[in-house]
Amino acid sequence: MKLSHPNAGVIPPVPTILDSAGKFDRDGMKLLIDSLIAKGVHGLFFLGTAGEFTLFTAEQREEIAELCLEYTNGRLPAWIGTGSNTVAETLRLSRHAAEHGATGIVIMNPYYYKLSGDALFAHYAAVLEAVDVPLMLYNFPAMTGQDLTPAFVARLAAHYPNVLGIKDTVDQLSHIRQMIMQVKAVSPDFSVFCGFDEYLLPTLAAGGDGAIAASANFAPELMLGVYDSFKQGDLAGVLSFQQRLIEIPALYAIDDPFIASIKEAVRLSGVPVSTFSLASPGIWSAEHEEKLKLIFSRAGIAQG
Numbered sequence: 001m002k003l004s005h006p007n008a009g010v011i012p013p014v015p016t017i018l019d020s021a022g023k024f025d026r027d028g029m030k031l032l033i034d035s036l037i038a039k040g041v042h043g044l045f046f047l048g049t050a051g052e053f054t055l056f057t058a059e060q061r062e063e064i065a066e067l068c069l070e071y072t073n074g075r076l077p078a079w080i081g082t083g084s085n086t087v088a089e090t091l092r093l094s095r096h097a098a099e100h101g102a103t104g105i106v107i108m109n110p111y112y113y114k115l116s117g118d119a120l121f122a123h124y125a126a127v128l129e130a131v132d133v134p135l136m137l138y139n140f141p142a143m144t145g146q147d148l149t150p151a152f153v154a155r156l157a158a159h160y161p162n163v164l165g166i167k168d169t170v171d172q173l174s175h176i177r178q179m180i181m182q183v184k185a186v187s188p189d190f191s192v193f194c195g196f197d198e199y200l201l202p203t204l205a206a207g208g209d210g211a212i213a214a215s216a217n218f219a220p221e222l223m224l225g226v227y228d229s230f231k232q233g234d235l236a237g238v239l240s241f242q243q244r245l246i247e248i249p250a251l252y253a254i255d256d257p258f259i260a261s262i263k264e265a266v267r268l269s270g271v272p273v274s275t276f277s278l279a280s281p282g283i284w285s286a287e288h289e290e291k292l293k294l295i296f297s298r299a300g301i302a303q304g
Helices: 026-038 058-072 087-099 117-128 150-159 173-186 197-205 220-231 235-245 248-253 259-268 286-299
Strands: 044-046 078-081 104-108 135-139 163-168 191-194
Touching (some): 026 058, 058 078, 058 087, 087 117, 104 117, 117 150, 135 150, 150 173, 191 197, 197 248, 235 286, 248 259, 248 286
Parallel strands (some): 104 135
16 A cells, blocks of 8 residues: 655644534534645544544544545545544444545554553554554643553554654643654654644654644634744744734633633634534633634634
8 A cells, every 4th residue: 555644734623513502513514624735724624632532433423524524535634533442343344434535544642541661552552453554643632541652653653654744732842752752763754743723843853743722723824834934944934823812712711611612713713604502502601702712813814
């Protein structure tokens, strides 16, 4: 198999658009996909944390993946989150994504029972040996309760050449640095993406490859500005965009969980999509809205 390497750059973890009854909003999803492509992001990641993947049945996840892949239609690399607590469901979803033309699959480690290192390796190995498709790991220990360590990822990448990258969603720069150094030592083309917006610059400076972070859905110009300025050696540009980007993390503290905040930010940025969230079906208050608008103002993000 000829492997397609994950693009470096800025990839939004795309929210799944739902109507007010919680049903998949196909038209809203298409609108968001078109908007993101027009804004110049480097790829799309569907059915991750922002995509509320844990709250859908396998059948619903397949429906969402199918629409997203068919509508994206090769305009950008399209990655599908297929992780599950069981190997059987992970295999089912991974095969479905591969059959429908996904660039690759993104797999979070099981998130209830903590696995030994060998059991975790066997979980991924079962998928890698059964599905002939590029795989990106997804490390979010705050959600799963278990870290994918640099040593573990290096071991997996050394054994399986189609383990091509990781979304490392950790609030610790030393973890990202060690991921870059240890894994690229055994797999030089392995891509390391940070999962938190403000870590894009230090990730690039350490030799990493980009970010898969939520603000790329509503203010992609900030991370694209950091990325492009860094690649061009434009220090003044890097600092200008970085100083705006560091205003973003406050957005994720507006509500818990933060999924509704991301969707409301997409709406405030001018993409008229439904903001209903299964993860946080509470009421978006006027106080929440004012906090969001203040963050947009501080970050210099245009309101639609």
